[in-house]
Amino acid sequence: MGNVNGVELAIFLFFFAVVTVLGFMAARWRKGDSLDSLDEWGLGGRGFGTFITWFLVGGDIYTAYTFIAVPATLYAGSVVGFFAVPYTIVLYPIIFIFLPRLWSVSHRHGYVTPADFVRGRFDSKVLALAVAITGLLATMPYIALQLIGIQVVLEVMGIGGGSDSTFLAKDLPLFIAFAVLAAYTYASGLRAPALIAFVKDTLIYVVILVAVFWLPSQLGGWGHIFDVAQQSFDAFNKDNADAIASGAAAAKGSIPPPVAQWAYASLALGSALALFMYPHSLTGVLASKNRSVLRRNAALLPAYSFLLGLLALLGFAAIAAGVTVDNPQQAVPALFDKQFPDWFAGLAFAAIAIGALVPAAIMSIAAANLWTRNVYKAFINPGATAKQEATQSKLMSLVVKFGALVFVLGLDAQNAINFQLLGGVWILQTLPTIVFALYTRWFHRWALLAGWAVGMVYGTLTAYNVPKPGEAGSHFGGPLQVIPFTDTKGYIALTALVINILVAVVLTLVLRAVKVGEGVDQTRPSDYVADSGDPGVEEVLVGEPGTAPSGG
């Protein structure tokens, strides 16, 4: 890239500075007694209705994932990346089904994390630990995806990046952005992203609407855009026919070939099932006022999916606009750089970068609370004071972010969507323990633990062994692998989940036959349909998300 555009950079830095100041000031916004309790640090506001829940949960969808990772796959001619659309369609009927039950049982018993529920349901600290650790681990690549979003924007603006620059000059701007994020999250807790989210959403809505409605008209309309993209893929396939035949390169296209159909469907289904296993998604869900808020949201949230789909297609628009970048992640930022006036491009870049900071902060806080509640307090220091808990969470939020940085530096940043998909491989293995348990206690706790372990090991090893296209012997090259006993490729997370469930079913039969202790279930049938206003239902989860359970 090289040339730094003064106007662009000034606008970008202005918004970044505003957000940084807001982040630190947030500590004083609607201040409680002290930030030295998790209650204060971990959740700055509560009792969310339909509107705020829509905003909170929907905000998780508009991340760097939307602007950078998904359009990048389309730009690169890997049309399977459009699975993000069916993913966000099937998501809502799925959450409609099980989330209200999780809401009810959590509000009856004061559960704040999914691991809390698992512990209460199965009387097993160890199974809860497995769920908590998985949440921590899976969050890291998801945060890494956000950091990559920031990095890409910086590179397109001409600061940082570049293969000829030294390591320091290359990654320094990213480290600075990262350090700022870590510092104000540490200082202000969830108040920081909550306050910044107002700026973020305003900027993002403006950019999205302009990008998906004005830009295509400048480029000759959608029909033209699709045609140009397809012609460019056809030309690529013709020029690289030999490499494609030998497997050294992947054929490009704008419509998935028949062999990719199951890959497409399994990525959509696997991602949809995985999303609400993540600690940060559940935080927003449990903070909603009642069951109807959740169900109403399941009907309203798809409005986001529509814009997500159009944004994804900007990957094709970049081709039609003649954007040529080596790193496909830069396609959309480079498109903005090329088509928008400087000041608006600067604003768009600020929107993307801030749009990455907010979820990164929320994710690290949610993961840190999981640590404090289900690892630290459960195993290390059961008598921890509120202040000790807050300290633990603050420190852990830093550890999680550093973990994310390791993923950024260690994995192939050219394909950031794989980060989200790798997290999905892990987090999905907690589904039987959480979701099945909402309906039945037939599964044995140790069988669920064994199924989880097998799924984790299989998923990780399989993902590790996927080479990047054209690089034999490389690792973590993609989310797809041939399903055992077939010749069809599918999303590794879903295959691992099936194996996980099979192990859990078989071992449950065995463990029940030999009558291994099942533990005492704290929950009752009525807990799963209880709503706000019912006896024993807490209007607000005390300590949400993170302090001591207030009892059943």
Added chain:
Amino acid sequence: MAVAGPGKERGAPATRVTGGTGIVVGILLAVGIVLPLLVPVYDSDAPRLGGFPFFYWFQLALIPVVSLLTVVAFRLSLRSTDKERESVGLPPRKDAEGDR
């Protein structure tokens, strides 16, 4: 689906058979989940609409369709939830009318 499970286990709801409404809700949601995953149905360029290949406009069109299914399911579920609550011994919801 959430319609009718085994559920004689300790701790699980004694029964979740919520009658016809529950089944309809289950079917509506099942359509919303299964239809977008039937990739072979829409995996083609033709027919185009407004310049969009079928593959793209069909999926974009699914969004409001599935959303509508979910809205209908939401309305119906309020009724079946009341029955479900009755079956586990909870009183009728106080604000039940306000939701409709």
